[in-house]
Amino acid sequence: MVVQRYGDVPGGAEAHARSVVQRLAPHFAIEVATTNSTDYLTWKGDLTAGLDRVDGVTVRRFPVERPRAWNFKLYERRAFRSRHTLEDERAFIDAQGPYAPELLDFLFRRGRDYDHVLFFTYIYYPTVLGLPLVPERAVLVPTAHEESAIGLAAYKPVFHAPRAIAYNTEEERRMVWRRFRNERVSNEIVGVGIDVPAERNATRFREKHGITGPYLLYVGRIGVSKGSRELFANYERWRASDPAHDVSLVLIGDAETRVPRTSGIIHLGRLGEQDKWDALAGCAAFVMPSLLESLSLVTLEAWAAGRPVIVHAQSPVLAGMARRAGAGLAYHGPAEFAEICELLIDDPALGDRLGRSGADFVARTYTWSRVVDSYLDLFAEVRARLH
Amino acid sequence: MRILVVVQRYGAEVVGGSESHARVVAHRLAMVNEVEVATTNALDYWSWAPHFPEGESMDGPVRVRRFAVTGTRSPTFKDAERHVLFEPHTLADEQAWLAMQGPHTPGLLEFLRREGKGYDAVLFYTYIYEPTAAGLPLVAERAALISTAHDEEPLRLVPYRALFQLPRAFGFLTPEERDLVHARFHNGHIPNEVLGIGLDPPPWHDPEPFREHYAPRGPLVLYLGQVSEGKAVDELLADWSRYRAAGGTGSLVLAGTARMQIPKQDDIVPLGRVSDEEKYALLEAADALVLPSHLESLGIVLLEAWQVGTPCLVSAKNKVTTGQVARAHGGASYGPGAFGMALAAVLAERDTLGASGRAYVERECTWPAFDARLEQLIDLVAN
Numbered sequence: 001m002v003v004q005r006y007g008d009v010p011g012g013a014e015a016h017a018r019s020v021v022q023r024l025a026p027h028f029a030i031e032v033a034t035t036n037s038t039d040y041l042t043w044k045g046d047l048t049a050g051l052d053r054v055d056g057v058t059v060r061r062f063p064v065e066r067p068r069a070w071n072f073k074l075y076e077r078r079a080f081r082s083r084h085t086l087e088d089e090r091a092f093i094d095a096q097g098p099y100a101p102e103l104l105d106f107l108f109r110r111g112r113d114y115d116h117v118l119f120f121t122y123i124y125y126p127t128v129l130g131l132p133l134v135p136e137r138a139v140l141v142p143t144a145h146e147e148s149a150i151g152l153a154a155y156k157p158v159f160h161a162p163r164a165i166a167y168n169t170e171e172e173r174r175m176v177w178r179r180f181r182n183e184r185v186s187n188e189i190v191g192v193g194i195d196v197p198a199e200r201n202a203t204r205f206r207e208k209h210g211i212t213g214p215y216l217l218y219v220g221r222i223g224v225s226k227g228s229r230e231l232f233a234n235y236e237r238w239r240a241s242d243p244a245h246d247v248s249l250v251l252i253g254d255a256e257t258r259v260p261r262t263s264g265i266i267h268l269g270r271l272g273e274q275d276k277w278d279a280l281a282g283c284a285a286f287v288m289p290s291l292l293e294s295l296s297l298v299t300l301e302a303w304a305a306g307r308p309v310i311v312h313a314q315s316p317v318l319a320g321m322a323r324r325a326g327a328g329l330a331y332h333g334p335a336e337f338a339e340i341c342e343l344l345i346d347d348p349a350l351g352d353r354l355g356r357s358g359a360d361f362v363a364r365t366y367t368w369s370r371v372v373d374s375y376l377d378l379f380a381e382v383r384a385r386l387h
Numbered sequence: 388m389r390i391l392v393v394v395q396r397y398g399a400e401v402v403g404g405s406e407s408h409a410r411v412v413a414h415r416l417a418m419v420n421e422v423e424v425a426t427t428n429a430l431d432y433w434s435w436a437p438h439f440p441e442g443e444s445m446d447g448p449v450r451v452r453r454f455a456v457t458g459t460r461s462p463t464f465k466d467a468e469r470h471v472l473f474e475p476h477t478l479a480d481e482q483a484w485l486a487m488q489g490p491h492t493p494g495l496l497e498f499l500r501r502e503g504k505g506y507d508a509v510l511f512y513t514y515i516y517e518p519t520a521a522g523l524p525l526v527a528e529r530a531a532l533i534s535t536a537h538d539e540e541p542l543r544l545v546p547y548r549a550l551f552q553l554p555r556a557f558g559f560l561t562p563e564e565r566d567l568v569h570a571r572f573h574n575g576h577i578p579n580e581v582l583g584i585g586l587d588p589p590p591w592h593d594p595e596p597f598r599e600h601y602a603p604r605g606p607l608v609l610y611l612g613q614v615s616e617g618k619a620v621d622e623l624l625a626d627w628s629r630y631r632a633a634g635g636t637g638s639l640v641l642a643g644t645a646r647m648q649i650p651k652q653d654d655i656v657p658l659g660r661v662s663d664e665e666k667y668a669l670l671e672a673a674d675a676l677v678l679p680s681h682l683e684s685l686g687i688v689l690l691e692a693w694q695v696g697t698p699c700l701v702s703a704k705n706k707v708t709t710g711q712v713a714r715a716h717g718g719a720s721y722g723p724g725a726f727g728m729a730l731a732a733v734l735a736e737r738d739t740l741g742a743s744g745r746a747y748v749e750r751e752c753t754w755p756a757f758d759a760r761l762e763q764l765i766d767l768v769a770n
Contacts, residue, residue: 108478132549136573153500153525160527161549181528386573
């Protein structure tokens with residue numbers, strides 16, 4: 001498996017990659033090729049390059065040879081202009097990083113020693129420049145969503161050259177097919193499995209963090225690209241116009257943008273797994289304002305915990321999943337956001353009903369046995385063509 | 388339909404097998420489609436020096452867009468090539484080799500990125516050069532690759548690992564090329580069409596003067612093409628002298644530009660370049676055509692010989708020509724030391740083999756047959 005960061009690192013795609021490695025490990029001799037960085041903003045080499053082990057799996061860490069360009073935004077602007085050049089695209093891919101030429105050299109020399117090379121996330125240097133070195137054995141997990149970068153010509157080989165693609169959702173596949181016309185590449189909607197801890201205790205969470213009354217919950221990175229500012233504004237407007245509903249907004253995760261000190265907004269920072277599940281179990285609803293998701297693990301976890309989810313109607317993946325699951329409500333703007341919150345607070349039975357439907361959806365679709373079987377099928381197809 | 392043909396060099400005066408094929412295809416397609424060509428301003432493939440004016444021009448119904456080659460081929464290219472082909476080297480060395488080989492034409496690549504989506508199909512000629520290796524990935528969803536691949540060292544290099552996975556369809560010149568590409572790249576799932584070629588009927592020609600001249604000395608064995616070591620004419624000369632030493636009779640006529648020393652002896656006749664009429668007169672007058680080359684990707688001269696009912700003798704080292712001869716049942720192939728025997732066998736059955744070859748080209752190489760295969764290829768790409 002090739003992935004930009006690996007191990008105890010934040011990030012949905014990275015967590016996804018690690019859980020797939022853990023589940024595939026009983027079936028294959030599996031190794032990970034990654035970088036020595038845990039930080040996607042700087043790619044600073046904060047880990048030792050060389051051989052490492054994570055969960056009993058060999059991890060080859062290759063050095064990031066330059067940090068992310070300080071003026072990366074400039075490269076981005078140049079590459080995203082309509083009248084840009086191929087050189088602008090190449091410069092953008094290098095500047096975005098993680099710039100790890102030794103990882104490429106490893107794939108060039110040793111990639112063919114592996115039956116399969118699984119590339120996680122389409123966007124970064126290791127996949128863009130690494131996948132074309134071993135296309136005949138490559139399986140791509142794109143974790144793609146609508147964003148400017150995916151329009152660059154540099155990504156065409158990433159979506160046309162691999163032997164198979166494991167999409168996260170129906171929506172992701174539709175978007176990729178529309179953009180790339182790569183329907184002929186073997187593919188499957190694979191996604192992930194959700195592990196639900198046997199025990200979830202909302203009271204323990206409330207007591208530990210001193211939270212009383214009903215609360216909306218958000219878990220994940222808190223940043224502009226995640227729609228956090230809009231969430232704060234929607235929440236503040238709702239509370240200002242409707243003070244009768246005393247509902248707090250609990251945030252779990254690292255903040256990359258300022259969290260307002262409005263009363264009712266409670267930022268707890270990053271928490272452990274058990275805390276997260278306890279928090280999910282107790283929320284009135286889980287809120288996912290991000291537009292740019294290829295698969296929201298934490299949304300699936302909220303459903304697995306039996307809670308309803310409030311999503312942005314303009315996120316095709318989340319709105320589509322909420323509709324298919326019958327387990328969420330989608331808003332277009334602040335007014336609808338407020339209306340949905342009131343509805344769920346005033347009618348807790350509705351929230352419970354939606355949550356149960358979500359739990360059924362996850363148990364039906366997002367099980368590891370199905371995910372592992374799908375990977376095994378894709379790999380068997382790749383091997384059949386290689387030999 | 389709007390179709391774009393991308394090829395490293397283009398024009399009536401350009402010499403080269405894949406370049407000629409590209410021009411034929413552009414003109415055949417232009418009879419029912421809007422066809423454009425994107426190419427360079429170079430005439431030769433060793434310097435890529437500018438020759439044609441940049442910009443748009445018309446070649447009959449075909450609109451030709453010529454983009455400038457920036458910089459001619461590096462004088463150290465051959466060293467760099469030897470390094471990546473035969474010495475320990477890095478990934479970066481292999482990647483740099485492609486641009487050094489040329490023709491490096493950023494304008495053509497930018498054109499493909501910006502305007503490529505305006506075409507229903509883009510046909511790329513010759514896998515090896517940068518316009519294809521760097522250009523096809525920019526329009527993979529509408530691309531056909533006419534790879535004209537041989538079993539040669541560069542085919543192993545890194546720029547081609549992904550290239551052969553990207554097109555929507557392949558056009559191959561022969562079944563042997565298809566088998567080579569499938570074995571090397573495991574890409575048999577990508578649809579393909581074996582195109583071969585179409586041929587015009589031979590022009591008026593008169594074989595009698597050649598027959599009268601050579602017949603008294605025994606069989607006339609013809610070689611037609613560049614007279615060089617690259618085409619294995621040195622091996623042919625060695626085989627010929629063994630054949631003569633063993634008592635064989637006849638003349639070996641070499642028609643084509645000489646790029647090597649030819650021994651001065653009565654039974655070996657270098658004619659230099661010949662006209663089209665002389666070519667067909669020689670082909671028809673000959674008792675057999677011999678093609679010793681190891682690296683033919685189609686062997687058009689075999690087809691031309693069969694047009695006038697002459698059987699062919701090919702080196703067994705070349706799978707393509709050996710396959711062609713077997714399919715047409717129009718001659719024989721010879722292994723090391725077996726030239727004389729094979730020649731005797733072909734001469735003994737000259738008329739039967741020649742007639743069989745003629746029937747093969749009449750079936751496979753007419754324009755309607757070729758156009759149908761071409762249309763099939765376009766259908767695989769455009770949808």
